[in-house]
Amino acid sequence: MSQFDVKRTLQTVGMTxxxxxFKELSDARLSTTDLIELISDENVSESSARTxxxxxxxxxxxxxxxxxxxxxxxxxxxxxxxxxxAHNLILELELPPPKADDALKSIEKTEQMTEKSIWxxxxxxxxxxxxxxxxxxxxxxxxxxxxxxFDLIRLNDDWQGADCIANHIDGSTYLKxxxxxxxxxxxxxxxxxxxxxxxxDENWYLYxxxxxxxxxxESSIALHTSSxxxxxxxxxxxxxxxxxxxxxPYRLRTSN
Numbered sequence: 001m002s003q004f005d006v007k008r009t010l011q012t013v014g015m016t017x018x019x020x021x022f023k024e025l026s027d028a029r030l031s032t033t034d035l036i037e038l039i040s041d042e043n044v045s046e047s048s049a050r051t052x053x054x055x056x057x058x059x060x061x062x063x064x065x066x067x068x069x070x071x072x073x074x075x076x077x078x079x080x081x082x083x084x085x086a087h088n089l090i091l092e093l094e095l096p097p098p099k100a101d102d103a104l105k106s107i108e109k110t111e112q113m114t115e116k117s118i119w120x121x122x123x124x125x126x127x128x129x130x131x132x133x134x135x136x137x138x139x140x141x142x143x144x145x146x147x148x149x150f151d152l153i154r155l156n157d158d159w160q161g162a163d164c165i166a167n168h169i170d171g172s173t174y175l176k177x178x179x180x181x182x183x184x185x186x187x188x189x190x191x192x193x194x195x196x197x198x199x200x201d202e203n204w205y206l207y208x209x210x211x212x213x214x215x216x217x218e219s220s221i222a223l224h225t226s227s228x229x230x231x232x233x234x235x236x237x238x239x240x241x242x243x244x245x246x247x248x249p250y251r252l253r254t255s256n
Contacts, residue, residue: 006064007071012055015072019086024238025056026065034237041221066093085241137179138164141197144204144252150175161192177206183239183247185213185222187232200239207250215246 010018013025021039024030032053040049059068072078072086128136142152150166162176178189180198183205189196194209217223219242222234236243 005062006059006067009055009059009064010068010071013052013059015075015078015086016082017052018056018059018068019072019082019089020241021056022065022069022089025053026060027238030238037227037234037236038238038240040225043220066090069093133181134163134179137181137199140199141177141179141204141206144254145206147254148252152177161189161194166195175206178209180235182235182237183243184235185209185216185228185233187228202254204252204254205247205250206252207247212247212250219246221246 017039018025021035024035024038032050035053036046036049039052040046044052059065069086069090073083073090075083078086123136125133125136138152138154145152145166149169151169153165153167155162155164160176161178163179164177166175166177168174175195176193177195177197180196182198183200184196184198186209189209190213191210195206196209196212197204197206199205213223221243222228225234228234239247
């Protein structure tokens with residue numbers, strides 16, 4: 001791809017959009033529909049989001065991501081935050097791959113340690129069925145919120161929309177918790193005093209459902225979409241930098 005083509009294609013996707021969703025645009029596991037949910041908002045229509053996604057993925061496909069990021073760092077029209085993020089992405093791309101010998105030694109060491117352990121058969125989360133994944137996540141969440149003085153009480157009847165009750169050691173604090181696989185809002189949970197718990201990579205979040213909707217409304221996120229207005233629910237398979245900033249107050253800190 002020529003310098004002119006890179007610049008023109010980058011203008012189509014938008015510098016801020018390209019940096020903000022850099023990793024998602026390069027992730028072949030994400031469908032166009034997944035990316036549209038992330039990118040489209042009050043200022044970006046579904047059609048515009050689709051165009052941006054096509055342009056962004058073309059830059060990655062043509063092996064021009066590094067060149068596009070350098071154009072962004074040299075630009076005078078993007079803010080310093082985006083320019084710094086672009087610079088950091090360049091550094092990540094330029095990191096040398098691990099030496100084959102070092103990688104092999106690491107694998108061999110791990111295999112030797114595994115052979116000595118009696119606990120060898122760790123489950124593959126993705127291989128679990130839906131109910132097994134729910135049980136797995138319930139136990140994981142229980143371990144995390146134990147550091148905050150909570151004990152989980154499992155509910156079998158989805159009482160008032162809750163999968164479990166988080167009972168605090170103070171004897172007076174009870175949280176009704178719905179466990180989800182991703183960041184989710186749903187009209188059926190409105191005015192039920194529910195907390196939603198979900199895991200994103202290694203981070204756990206526990207947020208008051210209705211309070212988050214208010215914050216999303218203030219940021220003009222999701223609540224104008226057909227999925228929310230017609231179907232009554234919305235969820236995010238991946239978190240944008242802006243969403244992570246919004247839900248950061250609800251992230252649970254895990255102990256070492």
